[in-house]
Amino acid sequence: MSGQESMRCVVCGHISHGYHFGILACRACAAFFRRTVAENKIYKCRGNRDCPVNKEQRNICRACRFAKCEQLGMNRTDVQMNRDPIGRKHDPTKATVECSTSGCQITPIPTIITVITSESLEKQIYATTNPPTNLVPYADVGSWTTLERLRTGFSNYNTSQKSLYNVLYPGKMFADDAKVPMDRVTQSEFQKMERGCISLIYSMLNDFFLPYKDLEKETRLLLLHAFELRFGLMQGIFLTTKFVPPVPDNLWVVQYGQVLDENNMETFFDLDGNPAATAKAMKSVCNRLRKVRKMFQRQNTDETEVAAMAGVILWNEMNLLTPQWEPCSQIREQILGELHNYLISKNGLCGTGARIGSLMCAIHDLNTAAKEIREHQTMEKIFYSTTCAFDINELL
Known part of the structure; x- marks a missing residue:
C-alpha cells in the first residue's frame, strides 16, 4: 500500500x-x-x-x-x-435521490427515483386530463427524500380523511372540538365514506408514492385495488392506537370518526346476505389484526414508520403483478434503507433491526387479513349477490 x-x-x-x-x-x-x-x-x-x-x-x-x-x-x-x-x-437527468432522512444520510443506493425540480413535478402531477383532487395542499416535494415524501403523503391523507368526514357529516364540526367522534357505523355508512377515501388514496399514490403515477392506467388501477384494503386496515389500526383517551379493546377505528364494535359486529353488516357468518369470519380477522395493534402500541409506531410500511406494501404488490420489473426491488431497498437510518437517528442502533423486523411481520399479518376478507367477499358475491364491494373504476 x-x-x-x-x-x-x-x-x-x-x-x-x-x-x-x-x-x-x-x-x-x-x-x-x-x-x-x-x-x-x-x-x-x-x-x-x-x-x-x-x-x-x-x-x-x-x-x-x-x-x-x-x-x-x-x-x-x-x-x-x-x-x-x-x-x-453524471447525466443530470439520471441523478438519483439520496437514501437519507431528515438529519441522516447513508451511502446512496441505486434507484429509479429521480431528482425532480418543482417545475417538472408540477407538470407531472397535473398532466392528466382529470387530476385527482387533494383536500390538503402540500409543498414542493422535489428535493425530499423518499421517506419524507411517503410520510407527508400519509399525513396529508389522514388530514384529508378528517376533512372528508366533516364534509359528509357537517353537523359534527360543531361538536366538542376536544372530542374526536366515535360513531358506531353500519356497512352502508362505512362504504359512503370509503368511496371518497378511495379517491384520496389514489391522489396520495399519484402525488407522493413515486413512480406510481408513471405506470400505465390499467396497472395503476390493479395496484390500487390490491393496495387500498391493506392500507385501510393499517391506517385504521394506526388511528386506533393513537386515540386519546385509549380506545377500548373491543372497538376498532375503521376510518376517521367511524368505529367497529367487535362485540356487536352483526349490526355493522346491514348490506350482507348472511351477517352472522360474516361477523364470525371478521372475528378471525380481528384476532389476526390484534397482533398488529398490540405491536403498534408496544413500539409506539409513528407516522413515518407506517408510511414506510405503506410504501413496502405498495411495491410488494407491484412485484406480484410484474415480477420482472426490476425497479420494485430498488424502491423497496431505498425505503428500507432510509427507514433504517431514520430509526437509528431516533432510537439509536440498539433494537433498530428488531423494530424493522416487527414492522415487516405486521405487513405479513395485514396481507393475510386482507386475503381472508377478499375471499369472504368473493363467497358472498357468489352465494348471496350482495353489494358489499364496489368497482374502483367507477370512482376514479
Whole structure:
C-alpha cells in the first residue's frame, strides 16, 4: 500500500483519496460536502450537535458531518457548481435521490427515483386530463427524500380523511372540538365514506408514492385495488392506537370518526346476505389484526414508520403483478434503507433491526387479513349477490 493510500480522511477516518476542497478526504465525505454546498442544503441536528462522525457512523447526522467538514478546513469556494470533480460525470437527468432522512444520510443506493425540480413535478402531477383532487395542499416535494415524501403523503391523507368526514357529516364540526367522534357505523355508512377515501388514496399514490403515477392506467388501477384494503386496515389500526383517551379493546377505528364494535359486529353488516357468518369470519380477522395493534402500541409506531410500511406494501404488490420489473426491488431497498437510518437517528442502533423486523411481520399479518376478507367477499358475491364491494373504476 502506498503512502497516499494509507492516509486517512480527516473527517471520518476512512482511507482518503487525496485532497478535496483543501483537506485529505475520502470520496464519500468529499461528495457529501460538494453536494451540500452545490444544492445549498441546510441540515438540523436532532441531538446536541456532537454526534459521532467516523467511517461507521458518518451517515447518522448530516448536520454534524457538514459542520466537521467546515471546521477541519473544507472550503465552500472550491466547489465547482457545474461539474462533479469526484469520479465520473453524471447525466443530470439520471441523478438519483439520496437514501437519507431528515438529519441522516447513508451511502446512496441505486434507484429509479429521480431528482425532480418543482417545475417538472408540477407538470407531472397535473398532466392528466382529470387530476385527482387533494383536500390538503402540500409543498414542493422535489428535493425530499423518499421517506419524507411517503410520510407527508400519509399525513396529508389522514388530514384529508378528517376533512372528508366533516364534509359528509357537517353537523359534527360543531361538536366538542376536544372530542374526536366515535360513531358506531353500519356497512352502508362505512362504504359512503370509503368511496371518497378511495379517491384520496389514489391522489396520495399519484402525488407522493413515486413512480406510481408513471405506470400505465390499467396497472395503476390493479395496484390500487390490491393496495387500498391493506392500507385501510393499517391506517385504521394506526388511528386506533393513537386515540386519546385509549380506545377500548373491543372497538376498532375503521376510518376517521367511524368505529367497529367487535362485540356487536352483526349490526355493522346491514348490506350482507348472511351477517352472522360474516361477523364470525371478521372475528378471525380481528384476532389476526390484534397482533398488529398490540405491536403498534408496544413500539409506539409513528407516522413515518407506517408510511414506510405503506410504501413496502405498495411495491410488494407491484412485484406480484410484474415480477420482472426490476425497479420494485430498488424502491423497496431505498425505503428500507432510509427507514433504517431514520430509526437509528431516533432510537439509536440498539433494537433498530428488531423494530424493522416487527414492522415487516405486521405487513405479513395485514396481507393475510386482507386475503381472508377478499375471499369472504368473493363467497358472498357468489352465494348471496350482495353489494358489499364496489368497482374502483367507477370512482376514479
